[in-house]
Amino acid sequence: xxxxxxxxxxxxxxxxxxxxxxxxxxxxxxxxxxxxxxxxxxxxxxxxxxxxxxxxxxxxxxxxxxxxxxxxxxxxxxxxxxxxxxxxxxxxxxxxxxxxxxxxxxxxxxxxxxxxxxxxxxxxxxxxxxxxxxxxxxxxxxxxxxxxxxxxxxxxxxxxxxxxxxxxxxxxxxxxxxxxxxxxxxxxxxxxxxxxxxxxxxxxxxxxxxxxxxxxxxxxxxxxxxxxxxxxxxxxxxxxxxxxxxxxxxxxxxxxxxxxxxxxxxxxxxxxxxxxxxxxxxxxxxxxxxxxxxxxxxxxxxxxxxxxxxxxxxxxxxxxxxxxxxxxxxxxxxxxxxxxxxxxxxxxxxxxxxxxxxxxxxxxxxxxxxxxxxxxxxxxxxxxxxxxxxxxxxxxxxxxxxxxxxxxxxxxxxxxxxxxxxxxxxxxxxxxxxxxxxxxxxxxxxxxxxxxxxxxxxxxxxxxxxxxxxxxxxxxxxxxxxxxxxxxxxxxxxxxxxxxxxxxxxxxxxxxxxxxxxxxxxxxxxxxxxxxxxxxxxxxxxxxxxxx
Numbered sequence: 001x002x003x004x005x006x007x008x009x010x011x012x013x014x015x016x017x018x019x020x021x022x023x024x025x026x027x028x029x030x031x032x033x034x035x036x037x038x039x040x041x042x043x044x045x046x047x048x049x050x051x052x053x054x055x056x057x058x059x060x061x062x063x064x065x066x067x068x069x070x071x072x073x074x075x076x077x078x079x080x081x082x083x084x085x086x087x088x089x090x091x092x093x094x095x096x097x098x099x100x101x102x103x104x105x106x107x108x109x110x111x112x113x114x115x116x117x118x119x120x121x122x123x124x125x126x127x128x129x130x131x132x133x134x135x136x137x138x139x140x141x142x143x144x145x146x147x148x149x150x151x152x153x154x155x156x157x158x159x160x161x162x163x164x165x166x167x168x169x170x171x172x173x174x175x176x177x178x179x180x181x182x183x184x185x186x187x188x189x190x191x192x193x194x195x196x197x198x199x200x201x202x203x204x205x206x207x208x209x210x211x212x213x214x215x216x217x218x219x220x221x222x223x224x225x226x227x228x229x230x231x232x233x234x235x236x237x238x239x240x241x242x243x244x245x246x247x248x249x250x251x252x253x254x255x256x257x258x259x260x261x262x263x264x265x266x267x268x269x270x271x272x273x274x275x276x277x278x279x280x281x282x283x284x285x286x287x288x289x290x291x292x293x294x295x296x297x298x299x300x301x302x303x304x305x306x307x308x309x310x311x312x313x314x315x316x317x318x319x320x321x322x323x324x325x326x327x328x329x330x331x332x333x334x335x336x337x338x339x340x341x342x343x344x345x346x347x348x349x350x351x352x353x354x355x356x357x358x359x360x361x362x363x364x365x366x367x368x369x370x371x372x373x374x375x376x377x378x379x380x381x382x383x384x385x386x387x388x389x390x391x392x393x394x395x396x397x398x399x400x401x402x403x404x405x406x407x408x409x410x411x412x413x414x415x416x417x418x419x420x421x422x423x424x425x426x427x428x429x430x431x432x433x434x435x436x437x438x439x440x441x442x443x444x445x446x447x448x449x450x451x452x453x454x455x456x457x458x459x460x461x462x463x464x465x466x467x468x469x470x471x472x473x474x475x476x477x478x479x480x481x482x483x484x485x486x487x488x489x490x491x492x493x494x495x496x497x498x499x500x501x502x503x504x505x506x507x508x509x510x511x512x513x514x515x516x517x518x519x520x521x522x523x524x525x526x527x528x529x530x531x532x533x534x535x536x537x538x539x540x541x542x543x544x545x546x547x548x
Contacts, residue, residue: 034070041075042092043067052099057106064100068093086123094123105135110142114156133168136160144188151195155208158188162212182216203240206232207248214252226252243269247276256287281307281317288320297328315345319354326361350523352515355501359515362505372468377508377545380460380468384475385538386410387428387452392483394431395445407431410456417459428452442489449480470506471545473499478517482534485527493530497521508548513540 034043048063071093075085085093101116117136140157147153165181189209196202210232213225221228233249243266250262263280270276288303304321311317318341325334341348349355372380387410390403407428415427429452434441453476461469477499484492500518504511517533519525525533 034074036074040090041071042090043070043096045092045096048096049099052103055106057103061100061103061107064096064103067096068100071096082119083122086120094120101139105139108142110139111146111150111153113139114143114153118152118156133164133171136164137168148191149195151192151201151205154188154192154195155205158185158192158208158212161185161188162215179216179220182212182220186212186216186221199239203236203242203245206236206239207245210236210248210252226254241269243267243273243276247273247279250279250283256283256290259283260287277310281310285320288324292324292327297324300324301328313344315341315348318344319348322349323357323361326358329365350519352511352519355515355518356511359501359505359511363508366466366470366506372464372471374546374548376464376468377471377548378542380464380471381475381542381545383410383456383460384472384477385479387456387472388449388476388479389483391431391445391449391452392480392487395434395441396487399431404431414455414459417463421459421462426455428455442484446480446484446492449476466506467508470503471509474503474507474509474514475541477503478514478534478537481517481521482531482538485531488527490527490530493521493524509541509544513537513544 035041043066045063045067048060048067051057051063052060071085071091072082075091075093076082082093085091086097087094097116097120101113101120104110104113104116117139137157137160140153140160143150143153144157161181162185165178165185168181169175169178186209189205189212193202193205193209196205210229213221213229213232216225218225229252230249233245233252237245237249246262246266246269250259250266253259253262260280260283263276263283266273267276267280284303284307288300288307291297291300291303301321301324304317304324307317308314308321318337322334322337322341325331325337338349349358386403386406390400390407393400393403411427415425418427419425429448432444432448434444436444453473456476457469457473460472477496481493481496484490497518497520500514500521504514504518514537517530517537520530520533
């Protein structure tokens with residue numbers, strides 16, 4: 001879709017009869033007088049407004065001129081400019097120009113109206129009500145018809161049309177109207193180019209014509225429009241190498257590297273223009289994305305790193321950098337970036353979308369070795385449950401005979417696998433009696449479970465494959481969280497949640513199955529919420545693994 005024009009000179013549309021009449025109607029008639037006291041400097045132009053309301057446009061124009069001259073002579077502070085006065089609503093200068101231009105329009109002195117509109121364009125442009133733009137267009141048309149070889153009027157109308165044709169067409173509900181206005185704007189720029197002679201003037205018109213091509217795009221001017229826009233702005237730079245022209249060309253460039261070169265030149269020429277840096281950041285991001293899509297991850301990382309350096313407090317930029325580091329497998333740097341992100345916004349990465357985004361990258365990087373069957377994976381899941389929960393039954397003082405028999409069976413399996421791989425066969429350790437204060441017993445039980453987890457994960461990975469090992473590691477961490485939270489011991493949730501996030505991508509389980517448990521465990525959710533999330537994960541995981 002064609003880009004909307006936003007910045008070239010002469011908006012021409014700020015002074016409108018309807019708005020002016022509204023303003024005029026809100027004032028009572030009072031004697032004209034300059035007011036300059038207690039920080040207030042403005043001209044009380046009630047008589048001028050009264051004349052305008054009566055459609056005595058000649059008298060109104062004279063009185064508004066008197067007001068404008070007084071404000072510009074008396075209200076400028078040291079070093080201040082006309083632009084500052086226009087932007088200062090307390091001065092009333094904006095309204096006076098607006099009402100004078102409306103008066104000139106009523107008198108059909110369109111050239112004078114256009115000059116006022118162009119003056120006002122230096123300040124902040126406000127919104128427009130229905131019909132106001134047509135009134136402004138009428139003034140521009142009248143000025144051009146009266147002096148068709150006046151380059152100022154040609155440029156003024158072209159600017160008005162290219163800026164506001166889209167809104168007028170929407171109001172008129174005429175899809176073809178915008179294209180007609182833009183074609184007229186292009187014709188005005190063509191005519192204007194023949195009427196100016198200095199290098200600086202020609203450069204300004206060429207830059208403006210490039211903008212018309214860019215606004216209208218291929219839908220209005222055909223497939224060569226982008227090339228015409230690039231040629232015009234490039235010629236403008238050759239004639240007058242201004243920062244603004246380099247910045248404009250950067251918007252037209254299709255190659256982000258060329259766009260970066262142009263915006264860098266603009267910054268070099270005018271380093272205090274803030275939006276140039278915003279454009280540079282956008283082009284860096286675009287180039288990084290293109291490099292990423294092309295598989296050039298190292299190049300993308302350099303651009304993302306530059307963006308972070310330029311704005312170290314931007315969470316969005318750091319997130320982009322974090323993910324490219326994850327894709328590159330630069331885990332230590334990624335972890336450092338993750339910690340910085342959490343300092344800026346603890347919730348930025350703790351949502352299902354971001355967690356699953358990381359998981360999907362990790363899954364692509366996972367070792368696909370081994371040929372675990374659905375039965376193998378289901379068995380690994382069950383082993384995780386047994387290794388986590390049976391010792392916790394002993395911690396609660398409620399050992400179960402059948403559970404202990406299952407422990408012995410698992411131990412024999414581990415012992416046999418250790419022997420088969422040439423290791424000294426130990427199997428699982430007998431579950432000890434946990435002694436001491438309750439907190440000490442909990443620590444003992446947790447340490448014991450982690451030791452046994454390590455053994456079982458190792459024999460599953462070596463014997464069946466890394467996926468089976470990951471399924472077991474995920475299962476045992478989840479069931480530890482379930483058991484401990486049921487006992488009112490949520491202290492280990494964060495660590496167990498991190499284990500789930502680490503192992504889940506390697507397990508082959510879809511992210512939606514486990515992500516809720518991982519997030520709740522790592523974000524200090526209530527124990528009941530963690531256990532409920534894991535119950536759901538357990539049910540869905542078993543169903544998925546049985547069919548994998």
